[in-house]
Amino acid sequence: MHLPSAYVTGAFEHPTRHAPDKSIAQLHAECALGAVADAGLSLGDIDGYFCAGDTPGASPLYMADYLNLKLRWLDGTESGGCSYLMHVAHAAAAIAAGQCNVALITLSGRPRSEGQATGTAPRAGNSSQADEPFETPYRPTIAGMYGMFARRHMHEFGTTAEQLAWVKVSASRHAQHNANALLRNVVTVEDVLASPVVCDGIRRLDCCVITDGGGAAILTRPEIARSLKRPLVRVAGTGHTMHTQGGGYVDAVRTGAAASGAAAFAEAGVTPQDIKYASVYDNFTIMVVMQLEDLGFCPKGQGGRFVAEGNLISGVGRLPWNTDGGGLCNNHPANRGGMTKLIEAVRQLRGEAHPAVQVKNCDIALAAGPGRVVGSGHGHATAVLVRE
Amino acid sequence: MTTPMTMSAISDETFRSLTAAAPEIRPFWEAARRGKLLLAHCTACDRPHWFPRVVCPLCSSRDIEWREASGRGTVYSVSVARRATPPYALAYVTLDEGPTMLTNIVDCDVDGIVIGQKVKVVFMERADALPAPMFTPL
Numbered sequence: 001m002h003l004p005s006a007y008v009t010g011a012f013e014h015p016t017r018h019a020p021d022k023s024i025a026q027l028h029a030e031c032a033l034g035a036v037a038d039a040g041l042s043l044g045d046i047d048g049y050f051c052a053g054d055t056p057g058a059s060p061l062y063m064a065d066y067l068n069l070k071l072r073w074l075d076g077t078e079s080g081g082c083s084y085l086m087h088v089a090h091a092a093a094a095i096a097a098g099q100c101n102v103a104l105i106t107l108s109g110r111p112r113s114e115g116q117a118t119g120t121a122p123r124a125g126n127s128s129q130a131d132e133p134f135e136t137p138y139r140p141t142i143a144g145m146y147g148m149f150a151r152r153h154m155h156e157f158g159t160t161a162e163q164l165a166w167v168k169v170s171a172s173r174h175a176q177h178n179a180n181a182l183l184r185n186v187v188t189v190e191d192v193l194a195s196p197v198v199c200d201g202i203r204r205l206d207c208c209v210i211t212d213g214g215g216a217a218i219l220t221r222p223e224i225a226r227s228l229k230r231p232l233v234r235v236a237g238t239g240h241t242m243h244t245q246g247g248g249y250v251d252a253v254r255t256g257a258a259a260s261g262a263a264a265f266a267e268a269g270v271t272p273q274d275i276k277y278a279s280v281y282d283n284f285t286i287m288v289v290m291q292l293e294d295l296g297f298c299p300k301g302q303g304g305r306f307v308a309e310g311n312l313i314s315g316v317g318r319l320p321w322n323t324d325g326g327g328l329c330n331n332h333p334a335n336r337g338g339m340t341k342l343i344e345a346v347r348q349l350r351g352e353a354h355p356a357v358q359v360k361n362c363d364i365a366l367a368a369g370p371g372r373v374v375g376s377g378h379g380h381a382t383a384v385l386v387r388e
Numbered sequence: 389m390t391t392p393m394t395m396s397a398i399s400d401e402t403f404r405s406l407t408a409a410a411p412e413i414r415p416f417w418e419a420a421r422r423g424k425l426l427l428a429h430c431t432a433c434d435r436p437h438w439f440p441r442v443v444c445p446l447c448s449s450r451d452i453e454w455r456e457a458s459g460r461g462t463v464y465s466v467s468v469a470r471r472a473t474p475p476y477a478l479a480y481v482t483l484d485e486g487p488t489m490l491t492n493i494v495d496c497d498v499d500g501i502v503i504g505q506k507v508k509v510v511f512m513e514r515a516d517a518l519p520a521p522m523f524t525p526l
Contacts, residue, residue: 120471127409134439137512137520138492139469144478147467152480155465155503199478200467247445248438248487250480252465376490 006092006103007225008233008385010039010218011346013324013339017182017331019212020113025056027108027214028063035216040228041102046218048073048100050091052083054109054214054334063106073100080371081281082240083107084217084338085381089238091219101221108214109334118210118335119143119283120198123373131245135376142283145373147201149252150286154201156253156301159289161203163304165192167285168205168328170312175325177354182209183329206285208327208337215339217346231350232388236364237270239263240381243370255287256380257294257368264366265296268384272296275384276362277348278319279341281369282326288312291368292319295382314357323348323357338381341367349387363387397421397513406518415454416440420519425509427485429455438487459509460484461523468498477501481523495524 012034019027028051036042046069049060056062060074073094077086084107091103111118122139126132153159169189175181187205195204225232241263243256265271272295280295282288289303297319298306311317324330324344327337345365347353364386371379398406398421407414419426428440432449436457443450464480477493479501493501494510507523 120469130410130413130441131439133406133410133413133518133520135490137517138478138490138522139472139476140478140490141469144467144469148465148478148480151467151503152465197470199469199471202467244445248436248489249446250464250488252480 005222006095006219006235007222008217008235008342008346009220009225009228009230010035010041010216011343012038013180013215013331013343014108014213014333015180016213017180017211018112019110022110024054024108024110025063025066027110027212028055028106029067031106031108031214031216032067032104035104035218039218039220039230041218043067043069045102046104047071048075048091048094048103050075050077050087050103050105052076052087052107053078054107054336073103079379079381081336082338082369082371082379082381083336084342085367085369085383086240086379088217088219088235088342088383089240089381092235092238095219095221101224103219104216105219105339106214106216107334107336107339109336110212111335112210112212116210116335119207140376141199142373143202143207144199145376146284146286147199149290150201150284153253153286153290157304159304161193162189163308164206164285164289165189166307166310167282167288167312168192170307170310171282171322171326171328173313174323174357175329177356178325178330181325181330182211183325201286202284208283208332209329210335211331211333213331213333215333215343217339217342233346233349234386234388235383236386237264237266237268237384238382239267240379243378243380245377253290255290255294255370256378257291257370257382260380260382261295261368264382264384268386270364270384274364275319275366277323277345277359277365278321279345279365279367280321281337281341282322282328283332283337285328287370295366295368314359320357320359323353323359337369338371341369342383345385349385398515398517398519402516403518412442413440417518419454419456420511420521423511425457425459425521426454427457427483427487428452436485436487438489458484460526461507463493463501463503463505463507464488465503466493466501479523481507492522493524494522501525
């Protein structure tokens with residue numbers, strides 16, 4: 001049975017990158033208002049609410065009360081940064097099942113104001129997680145974990161630091177056109193290689209930014225979407241997965257993108273060659289390379305060569321990518337990527353990206369990203385969106 | 389050279405407190421206090437796994453027993469934290485028995501550690517923490 005589709009009718013990225021004078025609840029509220037305004041709806045129209053661990057109370061109950069939402073459907077799925085792409089799938093399923101008509105997804109946080117050393121402070125353990133005593137003693141940092149993946153990828157496939165630098169170069173070329181981006185200066189491969197090593201395998205310019213802010217999206221039933229004045233962006237296919245540590249049989253050069261991507265492509269009835277624009281999560285340059293391979297945009301092990309050919313640069317390469325500047329240059333609110341990936345894909349499909357990076361005739365786009373840490377076990381979600 | 393933070397051994401009281409969240413894993417830590425590395429080994433599928441748990445993540449059996457590992461392994465990957473003082477080596481080590489574990493490479497020049505290097509287990513004794521298995525080059 002083919003279920004009725006859901007449409008992304010509202011998308012809003014908070015313009016702030018530094019918000020010391022705002023609470024996390026205020027940021028969620030401002031994002032919610034921005035998304036309903038973008039859709040041409042009001043908060044009173046929302047009957048489904050989706051949020052994750054960044055929200056106050058780590059539950060949909062608290063922001064629903066703050067905004068006095070009248071809900072029929074609540075979803076607090078927490079899977080790190082890919083939660084919001086999972087929420088797209090869950091909202092589409094809830095809409096198809098008649099459980100809600102207008103779904104709101106929000107993300108917000110202020111790690112910049114709170115002075116978080118996101119990538120370089122050892123991760124805090126949670127004693128109820130059975131792997132905690134087997135991780136915390138070794139002081140794993142996010143940068144250190146991805147440094148190991150980068151070095152293993154280099155070891156297995158001959159990937160080079162120069163190739164990885166092209167990911168940052170591509171992001172910076174896009175970010176120069178984004179007035180809200182935290183980093184708008186165009187950088188070169190030499191700039192990236194000259195930046196200091198944080199952990200072996202990761203230089204400073206291989207890392208994403210730390211920003212306050214957030215974003216929100218609205219999904220609706222088809223008939224509501226058609227009644228609104230926005231371009232029609234349909235959720236054509238979704239996939240998500242959990243890429244486990246494999247009981248200790250670790251493969252640190254592969255990600256959950258292989259499974260979530262295949263599922264999303266299959267449901268949408270498209271192949272990687274059909275994708276006109278891709279938002280792919282970019283906490284570190286190596287993560288982009290691994291996901292591009294696993295999503296099928298190039299053969300496994302060839303991601304370094306693919307990005308070094310300039311393929312990610314809009315107007316230049318085969319796969320225009322993260323045209324807002326991505327997490328590497330634009331925005332990484334709450335240390336999470338899924339929402340901003342969705343928002344730029346919607347902009348591209350609507351033709352509302354910056355003219356300098358807008359993809360011509362962009363009718364099929366992808367948004368993909370992981371949650372938690374690759375190697376240490378991570379979720380992954382992919383959504384394929386089409387413009388009608 | 390990286391040196392252990394302290395060589396004073398953990399007290400019985402602290403040991404009990406730190407293993408209270410997962411009592412079923414206590415035998416692992418009791419062996420670690422004696423300098424032995426245990427692996428949770430499934431007798432149904434005859435494979436060890438990491439980290440230890442009561443259900444085999446490879447075949448779902450509950451027939452798990454503790455077996456002493458050789459303590460030998462190979463560096464799967466390594467990344468030295470350059471901003472830390474002193475820098476330290478975060479690593480994945482693949483044990484000779486099969487599983488790969490997160491760890492640190494210690495008691496060596498961190499600049500000289502390479503993927504594929506053979507290593508052996510050492511236990512960091514601390515008064516305020518469980519004796520975590522780490523590795524040093526053979």
